[in-house]
Every structure is written in C-alpha cells, then in structure tokens.
Amino acid sequence: xxxxxxxxxxxxxxxxxxxxxxxxxxxxxxxxxxxxxxxxxxxxxxxxxxxxxxxxxxxxxxxxxxxxxxxxxxxxxxxxxxxxxxxxxxxxxxxxxxxxxxxxxxxxxxxxxxxxxxxxxxxxxxxxxxxxxxxxxxxxxxxxxxxxxxxxxxxxxxxxxxxxxxxxxxxxxxxxxxxxxxxxxxxxxxxxxxxxxxxxxxxxxxxxxxxxxxxxxxxxxxxxxxxxxxxxxxxxxxxxxxxxxxxxxxxxxxxxxxxxxxxxxxxxxxxxxxxxxxxxxxxxxxxxxxxxxxxxxxxxxxxxxxxxxxx
Amino acid sequence: xxxxxxxxxxxxxxxxxxxxxxxxxxxxxxxxxxxxxxxxxxxxxxxxxxxxxxxxxxxxxxxxxxxxxxxxxxxxxxxxxxxxxxxxxxxxxxxxxxxxxxxxxxxxxxxxxxxxxxxxxxxxxxxxxxxxxxxxxxxxxxxxxxxxxxxxxxxxxxxxxxxxxxxxxxxxxxxxxxxxxxxxxxxxxxxxxxxxxxxxxxxxxxxxxxxxxxxxxxxxxxxxxxxxxxxxxxxxxxxxxxxxxxxxxxxxxxxxxxxxxxxxxxxxxxxxxxxxxxxxxxxxxxxxxxxxxxxxxxxxxxxxxxxxxxxxxxxxxxxxxxxxxxx
Numbered sequence: 361x362x363x364x365x366x367x368x369x370x371x372x373x374x375x376x377x378x379x380x381x382x383x384x385x386x387x388x389x390x391x392x393x394x395x396x397x398x399x400x401x402x403x404x405x406x407x408x409x410x411x412x413x414x415x416x417x418x419x420x421x422x423x424x425x426x427x428x429x430x431x432x433x434x435x436x437x438x439x440x441x442x443x444x445x446x447x448x449x450x451x452x453x454x455x456x457x458x459x460x461x462x463x464x465x466x467x468x469x470x471x472x473x474x475x476x477x478x479x480x481x482x483x484x485x486x487x488x489x490x491x492x493x494x495x496x497x498x499x500x501x502x503x504x505x506x507x508x509x510x511x512x513x514x515x516x517x518x519x520x521x522x523x524x525x526x527x528x529x530x531x532x533x534x535x536x537x538x539x540x541x542x543x544x545x546x547x548x549x550x551x552x553x554x555x556x557x558x559x560x561x562x563x564x565x566x567x568x569x570x571x572x573x574x575x576x577x578x579x580x581x582x583x584x585x586x587x588x589x590x591x592x593x594x595x596x597x598x599x600x601x602x603x604x605x606x607x608x609x610x611x612x613x614x615x616x617x618x619x620x621x622x623x624x625x626x627x628x629x630x631x632x633x634x635x636x637x638x639x640x641x642x643x644x645x646x647x648x649x650x651x652x653x654x655x656x657x658x659x660x661x662x663x664x665x666x667x668x669x670x671x
Numbered sequence: 672x673x674x675x676x677x678x679x680x681x682x683x684x685x686x687x688x689x690x691x692x693x694x695x696x697x698x699x700x701x702x703x704x705x706x707x708x709x710x711x712x713x714x715x716x717x718x719x720x721x722x723x724x725x726x727x728x729x730x731x732x733x734x735x736x737x738x739x740x741x742x743x744x745x746x747x748x749x750x751x752x753x754x755x756x757x758x759x760x761x762x763x764x765x766x767x768x769x770x771x772x773x774x775x776x777x778x779x780x781x782x783x784x785x786x787x788x789x790x791x792x793x794x795x796x797x798x799x800x801x802x803x804x805x806x807x808x809x810x811x812x813x814x815x816x817x818x819x820x821x822x823x824x825x826x827x828x829x830x831x832x833x834x835x836x837x838x839x840x841x842x843x844x845x846x847x848x849x850x851x852x853x854x855x856x857x858x859x860x861x862x863x864x865x866x867x868x869x870x871x872x873x874x875x876x877x878x879x880x881x882x883x884x885x886x887x888x889x890x891x892x893x894x895x896x897x898x899x900x901x902x903x904x905x906x907x908x909x910x911x912x913x914x915x916x917x918x919x920x921x922x923x924x925x926x927x928x929x930x931x932x933x934x935x936x937x938x939x940x941x942x943x944x945x946x947x948x949x950x951x952x953x954x955x956x957x958x959x960x961x962x963x964x965x966x967x968x969x970x971x972x973x974x975x976x977x978x979x980x981x982x983x984x985x986x987x988x989x990x991x992x993x994x995x996x997x998x
Contacts, residue, residue, distance in 0.1 A: 395810060497685045500980055501692075502972045504938060505953060509969050510696055512957040585817060592819050593939055597954055611822070615943075620829045621840070628829065632822035639817025647813045 393651065399644030406638055410456040419449035421605055439626050441613065450610055451630050457518070457606035458638060461591045465525040466584030472530040473583075474569070474576060477537025482545060482564055492538065498531035507590060511599040521600060525587045533579040540575055544568060574649055581646035585639050592635045607631035678984050682977055689973040693966045694743050698736075720754050752967035757959035763967045766952070771934075773843050774941070774948030777864050778933045781871045786926045788872075789879025794915045796880065797887030798906075809884065812877030820874040821939030827866050828943065838866045841945040867944045871937045875929075882925065886918035893917075920991050924983045931979025934972050 390396045409416060424443045439447055480491035507524050544550060553563045569576075594600050595608025598616075602609060610631040614620075619627040746752075752763040796804040832840040839845070844860045890896065891914050899909040938950030945951060949968060956964040 395813070493681070493684065496681060497688050500685050500973075500976055501689055502932065502969075502976055505969050505972050506692070508938070508953060508957055509693075509965055512960075512962075512965060513697060589817070589819050593821060596819075596821055596939065597942060598958070611825075615825070620825060620833055625829065628825055632819065632825065635822065636814075636818040639819070640814045641817075643813045643817040644810075647809070 390648075393648040395644045395651075396648035399641045399648065402637055402641035403645070406455055406459055406641065409452060410459045413452045413456065416452045417446070417449040419446040421445060421449040421453040439624070441617075441624075441627055443613075447610075447626055447630060450605060451607070451634055454606045454610055454631065455634070457604055458588060458591070458608070458635070461518070461522060461525070461606075462584040462588045462638065462642070465522045465529065465587035465591070466580050468522070468526040469529040469583040469587070470533060470576060470580040472526065473533030473579060474537055476530070477534035478541045478564060478568060478572075480534070481538040481541025482560075482568065484542075484545070488538075495531050495534045495538070498528075499535065503528035504590065504593070507594060508597075508599065511594055517601060518604065521591060521594065522587075525590055529583050529586050529590075533583060536575065536579065537572070540572055541568060544571060578646055578649040581642045581649065585642040585646065588635060588639050588642065607635050674988060675985075678981060682981050685977055686974065689970060690744060690747055693747075693970060694740060697962065720756070720760070723753065747970065752970075753963035755956075755961055755964045757956060757961035757964060763964050766964060767949070767967060767971060770947060770949050770952045773946065774934060774950065777843075777867060777941075777946065777948060778871065778937055779930070781868045782875070782926075782929055782933055785872050785875045786879055786922075786929070789876040790883045790915075790919060790922060792876075793880040793883025794887055794910065794918070797884045797891065797918075798910045798914070800888070805884075808880060812880055815874065816877050816881075818874070819939075820870065820937065821943050823874055824867065824870045824940045824943035827870055831866060839863050843947045863944075863946075867937070867940050867946055870940050879922065883918065883922055886921055887914055890914045890918040920987065923990070924987050927979050927983030927986065928976065931976035932972075934975035 390400050422445065424445050426440045426446060441447055441450070476491055476495065480488045480495070483491075507528055510524050511520070550563060550567055553567050558567075591600070591606075592608040592611070595606055596611045596615065598612050600606065600609055600612070602612070608631070611628065614624070614627040614631070617624075617627075619625075750764065755761050755763045755766050758766050792804070792808065796802070796808055799805055828840055831837050839862060843863050844856065845863075848856060848859060893914075896909060896913050899913040900906075904913075934949055938953060940946070941948045941950035942954050949972070953965065953968045955961075956968065
C-alpha cells in the first residue's frame with residue numbers, strides 16, 4: 361500500500377492477532393504491567409482533582425486578590441501570578457478543562473476512526489478505496505498548521521477546539537483499524553457468522569468489534585495524548601479561550617508576562633509539569649496496551665509464557 | 672506504471688483538498704470573522720488592496736461562488752498569493768522566501784541528526800534485548816514523548832539562556848548585525864541555533880528509537896537472521912547487514928515524511944525562541960491577522976509534505992519489491 365500506511369502496517373501487522381480470550385481483562389493488565397499501573401494511578405489522581413478541585417484549595421483561581429508575583433510560601437504553595445492570582449488554585453482548577461478536552465476529543469476521534477476504519481476494512485472493494493483515500497488525505501495534510509489556520513478564524517470556544525482536534529486526530533487510528541479489520545475478515549468465526557446469515561451490522565458490532573477492544577483502547581489513549589498536547593499548544597499561543605482556565609492558558613499568560621525572564625519560575629514550570637504528567641499517564645497506558653496486543657514487544661523475561669501466536 | 676499513476680492521483684487529490692480547505696475555511700466560519708477583520712484593515716492598507724483581499728476571501732463579492740472558486744484555484748496555481756497585510760506592501764511570496772532558509776537549515780539538520788542517532792540507538796537497544804539500554808530507554812522515551820515540546824523550549828530558555836547565560840534567549844542572529852556570508856555571521860547564527868536544535872532533537876529522537884527498536888525486534892525473529900548467526904558471521908554484521916537493513920525500511924518512509932514536515936518545522940519551538948523561520952511567521956500571520964500570508968504558508972507546508980511523501984513512495988518501491996506488488 362501507500363507510504364503513509366506502511367509505517368503503521370509494520371506496527372499492527374505484528375499486533376495482528378488480538379485474542380478474544382483477553383477481552384475485557386483490563387484490570388488484570390493494569391495490575392500486571394508496571395507502566396500501566398503508574399499511568400492508571402496518575403490518571404485517577406487527575407480525574408479526582410478535576411472532579412473535586414475544592415478539596416485541594418480554598419482559593420478562587422480567578423480572583424486577583426493577592427500581592428503580585430509572590431514567591432512560594434505555605435499560603436501560596438506555588439506563589440502568585442503577575443495578576444495576583446493564586447497559582448496553585450489555577451493549576452488545580454485548570455485540570456478539569458485539560459482532562460475534558462482529552463476525554464471528549466479522544467473519544468470522538470476514536471469513534472470516527474473505528475467507524476471509518478472498520479467500514480473500509482470490512483466492506484472492501486470500492487467503498488474501501490474511497491474511504492482509504494479519505495484516510496490518506498487526512499493523514500498527509502499537516503494537522504498542526506491546519507489547526508492554527510482554523511483556530512485563527514474562530515477562536516475562543518471549547519467546542520471549536522474539540523471539533524478541530526477531532527477533525528485532525530482521527531485518521532491515524534482509522535488506518536490501524538482498517539488493517540486490523542482486513543486481517544480478521546476471512547477468519548473462521550466471521551465466515552461462520554456470515555454462513556449463519558447474520559446481518560452485516562450484527563457481524564461488525566457483535567463479532568468484529570469485541571476482538572479489537574484492546575486496539576480501540578490503545579487508539580483512545582493515543583488520541584487523548586494527542587489532544588492534550590495539541591490543545592496545550594494552541595492555548596499556549598493564545599488560540600484557545602483566554603477566559604477559560606486551563607494549563608495551556610496559564611502558560612500563555614506566563615509567556616506573555618515574561619515569567620521566564622523575571623524569575624517567576626513556578627508560573628512557567630508548574631502547568632507544563634501537569635501537562636507532561638497527564639500526557640505521560642496516557643502514553644504509559646498506551647505503551648502497556650501495545651505490549652499486550654503485540655506479545656513480541658513484551659519484556660524478554662516473560663517471553664517463555666507467550667502462549668499466543670504473535671508472529 | 673499503475674503504481675506511479677495511483678500515487679500521482681493521490682498527490683493531486685490531496686493538493687486539491689488543501690487548496691479547497693483554504694478556500695472553504697474563511698467562508699464557512701459563522702459570523703463572518705473575515706469581514707470583521709478586513710474592516711480593521713481600512714486605513715492601514717490601501718483601499719485597492721482591501722478590495723483585492725475582499726475578493727480573495729469572498730466578502731462583498733457578488734460573483735457566483737463557483738466562479739470565485741475557479742478564480743482562486745487559477746490564482747493559486749500561478750503562485751499569486753496576494754499582498755501580505757502584516758508586512759505591507761510586500762508580496763506574500765517574498766516574505767516566505769526570507770523565512771524559508773532559516774527553517775530548512777535548523778529543522779532539516781536536526782531532523783536528519785535525530786533520525787540517524789535514534790535509528791542507531793534503537794538498533795543497538797533491540798539487539799541487546801533486556802540489556803541496560805533496552806530496559807531504560809523505552810519507558811524514558813514514552814514519558815518524554817508526552818512532554819509538550821514548546822514547554823521544553825521554555826525550560827531551556829529559563830535554564831541555559833536566562834540563568835546560566837550560555838546561549839542567547841531568542842532570534843536567529845543578533846539583531847542589528849548584517850546578514851552576510853561571513854564567518855562572523857555564521858558563528859553568530861550557529862550560537863542562536865543550538866538551543867532550539869537541542870530542543871527539537873531531544874523531543875523527536877524518542878520516536879525514532881522506539882519504532883526502530885520495535886521493527887528490529889520483529890526482524891530479529893526472522894529466519895534469515897538465525898541463518899546469519901548459524902553461518903558464524905560476526906554479530907556486528909548480522910545486526911547491521913541482516914537485521915537493521917530490513918528493519919529500517921518502514922522507518923525510511925517515516926523519515927522522508929518528516930523531512931516534508933521540516934517546512935512546517937517545529938512551529939512552537941520557533942515561537943518560543945522567536946526564530947525567524949516559517950513556523951514563527953505562520954504565528955505572526957495569525958496574530959497579525961494576515962490571511963493571505965497564512966493561507967500561502969499552509970499551502971506551502973502541505974506541498975512540502977506531499978512532495979516528500981511522493982518521493983518516499985518511489986524510494987520505498989525501489990528498495991522493497993514487496994510494496995510494488997501490493998500496489
């Protein structure tokens with residue numbers, strides 16, 4: 361196939377056979393894989409902070425109630441911004457938007473990639489050709505510049521931001537879904553289902569999708585990671601909603617107030633660390649799921665137990 | 672032949688999509704943001720230019736939308752991108768020409784270095800499965816891949832430019848010195864390029880290491896590698912000539928693509944360092960609401976990627992007969 365695909369193919373070709381047996385044993389995966397455990401714990405902490413920010417701080421993140429640019433102290437764990445806001449409160453309350461963007465944009469992008477990818481792989485023929493072309497076009501168009509161009513016309517809304525991230529983030533996953541579906545198409549259990557006279561939609565939803573659960577989860581994690589980073593980048597250059605509280609916007613104000621040049625380290629460092637930690641949570645989980653669906657990549661010591669055909 | 676036609680068709684279709692996106696995006700936006708922006712141009716740029724811009728972006732334009740579209744396509748294909756409103760009255764193409772070399776040099780060289788180093792480290796790390804390199808590097812790079820690269824740039828400015836003053840904090844060269852092909856200017860430019868280059872290098876190398884490592888692991892399980900070992904070849908020979916040579920194929924296409932992405936560059940790194948390249952110019956065009964410049968840059972970036980993809984396709988087809996058969 362085309363160049364765009366070959367790189368992805370190499371990854372998934374080996375992944376090839378995701379076992380049905382493993383199915384929904386996510387908890388088991390989380391506990392048995394060190395990287396996955398760290399990622400899951402990080403993610404849970406961020407979810408908790410996003411849901412109950414009031415537990416962690418009594419300050420109003422928007423109130424510019426304090427002295428400006430104060431250093432770190434017990435009252436202001438991370439000091440205050442040049443506007444006199446409590447930075448710790450800002451970081452805590454900013455968690456919610458970053459997490460919402462990651463979850464919603466990640467989920468929608470995954471949904472589109474599953475629909476388009478599975479349809480292309482399962483239907484084959486003309487439909488596959490058309491859909492593959494669509495996927496390839498979206499893969500090649502440079503996403504970040506496109507996001508910037510779109511956001512330049514219509515900035516400052518969460519919906520637009522998420523829509524743009526979904527539009528630019530679905531194609532890579534769709535490619536993988538297509539390859540995976542194609543490798544399943546002629547397997548016995550699908551032929552059996554067709555022989556039973558099941559409808560196409562039934563075969564896809566009940567027979568095909570469950571075998572790809574771990575790939576879909578990996579897809580979601582990858583899309584969420586992409587959304588976290590791309591959203592932070594957009595907010596950083598001022599193309600997000602400057603009134604909404606998020607880590608990217610905190611960085612935007614830090615940069616615009618020359619926080620780096622004026623020794624306000626915490627202002628520039630803290631939100632970045634949070635973005636990195638949230639991103640790392642998704643990346644670690646993603647890597648762990650990659651190891652699960654591609655046994656060859658697992659650490660060597662476990663190779664002896666490899667029961668599933670992985671090559 | 673069929674392969675070449677197919678790829679050429681894809682090339683044209685994607686180019687057309689990118690051009691159409693440029694045409695559609697300003698017209699699709701609710702509330703006509705372009706109109707509001709052009710209202711602000713008045714007084715800043717000459718009335719004839721405003722007229723031309725309005726025509727280009729479909730404002731106060733009674734022409735049929737289809738005709739507008741064909742006008743736009745014709746102008747774009749002839750390379751007429753219009754006048755920059757930010758760098759008024761310079762034409763867009765002239766402004767782009769001044770920024771292009773900076774990005775190509777900085778990001779091009781860094782991408783090449785990242786690819787070579789990353790591939791080498793990935794090869795060795797997969798060869799010594801379970802060794803120190805193999806157990807430390809993958810998790811480390813999984814985590815670093817999650818760090819926003821513009822933030823790495825900010826931290827570098829903080830540590831190496833502001834606190835330690837080892838390097839200049841911004842720009843591609845010291846403002847005020849003349850741009851000339853002299854040793855003095857050259858060293859000055861290098862001095863300014865080191866921090867951005869290191870930022871791009873360490874944030875992009877992880878991807879190369881991981882993909883090369885994973886490809887190598889798949890390749891090392893092949894029979895011909897076992898055969899090489901059985902013949903008693905030195906492990907160096909097996910590692911590079913038998914395994915790495917095949918494992919690098921998928922990475923090669925990825926490399927060609929990333930050379931295409933060189934033009935779009937590390938937009939945010941250029942932004943943090945105020946580096947006078949394409950990425951910084953794109954953001955300036957956005958903040959200066961210079962839509963002609965913005966559109967031309969987006970198109971240039973897309974074309975660069977497309978050309979790279981096309982070249983990579985051809986190279987892969989030459990190197991790997993299997994891809995020719997599948998196409």
